[in-house]
Amino acid sequence: MPATGTPGGLRPDLDGVFRREYPRVVAVAARVLGSRDSAEDVAQEVFLAFNRSAVPAGEAAGWLSVAAAHTALNLIRSGRRRAAHERTAAARGLPVVPDVADDVVTLEERGRVRAALGRLPRKQAVALVLRHSGLSYAEVAAALDLSPGSVGTTVRRAESALREELTRHASSH
Amino acid sequence: MRHPTDGVLRRLIDEPAGVAETDRRHVAGCPQCLAALAATREDAALVGAALSADAEVDVPAAWTRLSTAAAGSTSPARDRIPARRGRLGDLVRRPAAAALAVGVVLAGAGTAAANDWLPIFRTEEVAAVGLRSADLLALPDLAAYGDVELTGDGDLRSVPDAETAATESGLDVPEVDALPAGVTGGPVYQVGGQVTATFTFSAERAARAAAEAGEALPTPPPGLDGSSVRLVAGPGVAQVWTTTTGAPGLIVGRAVAPTAFSSGIPFETVRDYLLSLPGLPDDVAAQLRAFTADGSTLPLPVPSDYVTTSTEDVDGERATVLATRDRMLAAVVWVADGELTVVAGPLDTDEVLTVARGLR
Numbered sequence: 001m002p003a004t005g006t007p008g009g010l011r012p013d014l015d016g017v018f019r020r021e022y023p024r025v026v027a028v029a030a031r032v033l034g035s036r037d038s039a040e041d042v043a044q045e046v047f048l049a050f051n052r053s054a055v056p057a058g059e060a061a062g063w064l065s066v067a068a069a070h071t072a073l074n075l076i077r078s079g080r081r082r083a084a085h086e087r088t089a090a091a092r093g094l095p096v097v098p099d100v101a102d103d104v105v106t107l108e109e110r111g112r113v114r115a116a117l118g119r120l121p122r123k124q125a126v127a128l129v130l131r132h133s134g135l136s137y138a139e140v141a142a143a144l145d146l147s148p149g150s151v152g153t154t155v156r157r158a159e160s161a162l163r164e165e166l167t168r169h170a171s172s173h
Numbered sequence: 174m175r176h177p178t179d180g181v182l183r184r185l186i187d188e189p190a191g192v193a194e195t196d197r198r199h200v201a202g203c204p205q206c207l208a209a210l211a212a213t214r215e216d217a218a219l220v221g222a223a224l225s226a227d228a229e230v231d232v233p234a235a236w237t238r239l240s241t242a243a244a245g246s247t248s249p250a251r252d253r254i255p256a257r258r259g260r261l262g263d264l265v266r267r268p269a270a271a272a273l274a275v276g277v278v279l280a281g282a283g284t285a286a287a288n289d290w291l292p293i294f295r296t297e298e299v300a301a302v303g304l305r306s307a308d309l310l311a312l313p314d315l316a317a318y319g320d321v322e323l324t325g326d327g328d329l330r331s332v333p334d335a336e337t338a339a340t341e342s343g344l345d346v347p348e349v350d351a352l353p354a355g356v357t358g359g360p361v362y363q364v365g366g367q368v369t370a371t372f373t374f375s376a377e378r379a380a381r382a383a384a385e386a387g388e389a390l391p392t393p394p395p396g397l398d399g400s401s402v403r404l405v406a407g408p409g410v411a412q413v414w415t416t417t418t419g420a421p422g423l424i425v426g427r428a429v430a431p432t433a434f435s436s437g438i439p440f441e442t443v444r445d446y447l448l449s450l451p452g453l454p455d456d457v458a459a460q461l462r463a464f465t466a467d468g469s470t471l472p473l474p475v476p477s478d479y480v481t482t483s484t485e486d487v488d489g490e491r492a493t494v495l496a497t498r499d500r501m502l503a504a505v506v507w508v509a510d511g512e513l514t515v516v517a518g519p520l521d522t523d524e525v526l527t528v529a530r531g532l533r
Contacts, residue, residue: 009243012382018239023230030226039228044239051243058387113223132224137188148191153180159216166219 011050013057018047021061025068028133032072034114042071062143065135069126076118109166116165120158127151128158176206182213320373331363335412338362342410344427347514350531352414353524356422360412367407367429374400383450391449394442423518423528483522487529496522505529 025046029039046067055063117125123144130140131151140155141148177185177196185192185200200206332338335346341364349360376390376398383390409428483494485505492507504517505525516529 010240011385013385014240014243015236018236019232022232022235023228026230026235027226027228030228031224034224034226036227036229039226040230040235043235044242047239048243051239054385056385056387110223113220117224128220129224131187132221137184137191150180152182152184153178156179156183156213156216159183159213159220162220162223163216166223 009051013060014047014051017050017057017060017064021064022047024061024133025064028065028068028129029072031129031132032069032076032114032117034110038075039072042068042075046071062135062139065130065133066126066143069129070122072129073118073122073125076114112165113162116162120161124154124158124161127154128162131155176203176209179209179213182206182210183217185210186214186217320371320375330365331361333362335362338364338410338412342408344408344410344429344512346410346412347425347427347532349412349423349425349528350533351527353423353518353520353528356414356518358414360414360423360425363411363413365407365409365411365428371401374398379450391446394446397442397446423520424515425528425532426515426517428513485526487526492526492529494522494526 022043025043026036026039029042029046030036033039033042046064049067050060050064053063117128120128123146127140127144127146130143131137135143137148137151140146140151144151146154177192177200181192181196182200185197189197200210332341335348339346346362374393374397376393379393380390407428409426411424411426414423481496485492485494487505487507488509490507490509492505494503494505496503502517503520503522503525504515505522506513506515507529508514514529514532516525516532518525
C-alpha cells in the first residue's frame with residue numbers, strides 16, 4: 001500500500017485538477033498514440049501518479065501534460081499497443097482520426113509519423129506534442145525547462161524530421 | 174539585418190505576438206524568409222494533421238474510474254465498496270440508513286470544506302446514501318484542516334417491526350401507503366444511533382493544505398484556531414423493501430436532522446471562513462452557505478455531472494429531488510420539524526415523489 005497519508009486514497013485537490021485537465025491530458029496522449037482508448041488508459045495512469053505525488057496543484061497542468069507525453073511515447077516506442085489499436089480500427093473499417101485529416105495524410109503515413117515520433121530526441125517529441133495539443137510557447141517552455149525562445153526551434157526541428165520521414169517514404173514508393 | 178532563426182519563424186505561425194516587431198517587419202519584406210515561413214507552415218500543418226486524433230472524453234465516467242482505482246489502490250477497506258455496477262448490490266448487503274448517512278454527509282460538508290467528501294460522494298454516485306457514516310468521515314481533507322473525532326454508533330441494526338424501530342429511535346416511523354410497481358412485501362426495519370463528529374480547526378494544518386493547493390491560507394478569524402465544531406446527526410430509522418428479483422426497491426429513511434454546535438466562536442463564522450478556503454468549488458460553496466446551525470435548511474451539494482436536482486413540494490415542505498443521469502436511482506430529501514426524511518430507490522423521480530407525498 002503506497003504511503004500517501006490520505007486515508008481515502010485521494011488528494012484533496014485531485015477532483016478539481018482532474019476536471020480541469022483530463023480532456024487535455026487525453027488529447028496529449030491521443031496525439032502520440034492515435035487512439036482515444038489508449039490515450040484514456042495513459043491519462044488514468046498519469047492521474048494516479050499525480051495523486052501519489054506531492055506536485056503542487058498550481059503546477060499540475062504542465063506536469064500532467066509532460067507526464068502524458070512521456071508515458072505515451074514510452075508506449076509507442078514499444079510499438080505494440082499502437083499497432084494493435086490501429087489494426088483493430090482498420091479491421092472495423094473505422095477511421096482512427098477525423099475524416100478531414102485523412103485527405104491530407106493517409107492512415108499508413110500516420111503510423112509512420114507516430115513511429116518516427118518515438119525515435120525523435122525525447123525533448124523534441126514532447127515539445128512537439130505539447131505545442132500541437134494547444135499549450136502556448138510559454139507553457140511548453142515552463143513544462144520542459146526550456147527558454148521560450150528555444151521552443152520554436154525545438155518544435156521546428158521535430159516537424160522537419162517528421163516531414164522528412166514522410167517525404168522519404170513517398171519518394172521510395 | 175540577419176534573418177530570424179527557424180524557431181522565430183515557427184513561432185510566427187502560432188504566436189505572432191510573441192515575435193519581436195523588428196523580426197516581423199523583416200520577414201514581411203524578405204523573400205527568403207517568406208519562403209522559409211511558407212515551408213515551415215506547410216510542415217506544421219502536415220505534422221498537425223498526422224498527429225490529430227479523436228479525443229472526445231466522458232469526464233464523469235473517467236473520474237469514476239480514477240477515483241475507484243485510487244481508492245482501491247490505497248485503502249484495502251474500500252475494496253469492499255463496489256464501483257458503478259455494485260451500487261445496488263451494496264445497498265442490499267448494507268442498506269445503511271439513507272437518512273442518517275445523508276445527514277452525516279451534509280454535516281461533514283458544512284464544516285469541513287467539502288472538497289474531500291465530494292469526491293467520495295462522486296465515487297459512489299448517489300449511492301452515498303449506502304455508505305456507512307464511518308466511511309464518510311474517514312476522509313482525507315477533514316484531517317487537512319484540523320482534527321476530526323467521531324463518536325457514537327452510526328451503524329444500523331435490524332429490528333423486527335415498526336414499533337420496535339419507533340421505540341429505539343424515538344422517531345415516528347413513516348408509513349408508506351402505496352408501493353411503486355415492482356416493489357412488494359414488507360420492509361426490513363433498521364435503526365441507527367446518534368453520531369457526533371467533532372471537528373477542531375488547526376490553522377497550521379489548513380495553511381499546509383492551502384500551500385499544497387498552491388495558494389495562501391486566508392487569515393483565520395480571531396479565536397478560530399483550536400476551536401471546535403460539533404455536529405450531531407441521528408438517531409435514524411430506515412425501512413428497506415426489496416423487489417421481486419431480490420434487489421433493493423425502495424428505501425424510506427428518517428433521522429434527526431444534523432445540527433452543528435461550536436465552542437468559542439459562532440458556527441456561522443467558522444462556516445464562512447471554511448467556505449473561503451482554497452479548493453472549494455464555487456457551486457458547492459454557494460450551496461453550503463445555506464447551511465445553518467439549527468439544521469432547519471438542507472444544503473445538498475451534489476455532483477452535477479452525475480446527478481440532476483430539482484425542487485418539489487412535499488406536504489408543504491420544500492424538498493430536493495435527485496436523480497442520477499443514468500436514471501438508475503432517484504431520491505427525494507426534505508427536512509421538517511428538525512427531522513430529515515429520504516425516499517430513494519432505483520425508481521424515477523415521479524415514483525419517489527408519489528411515495529414521499531403518501532407517507533403517513
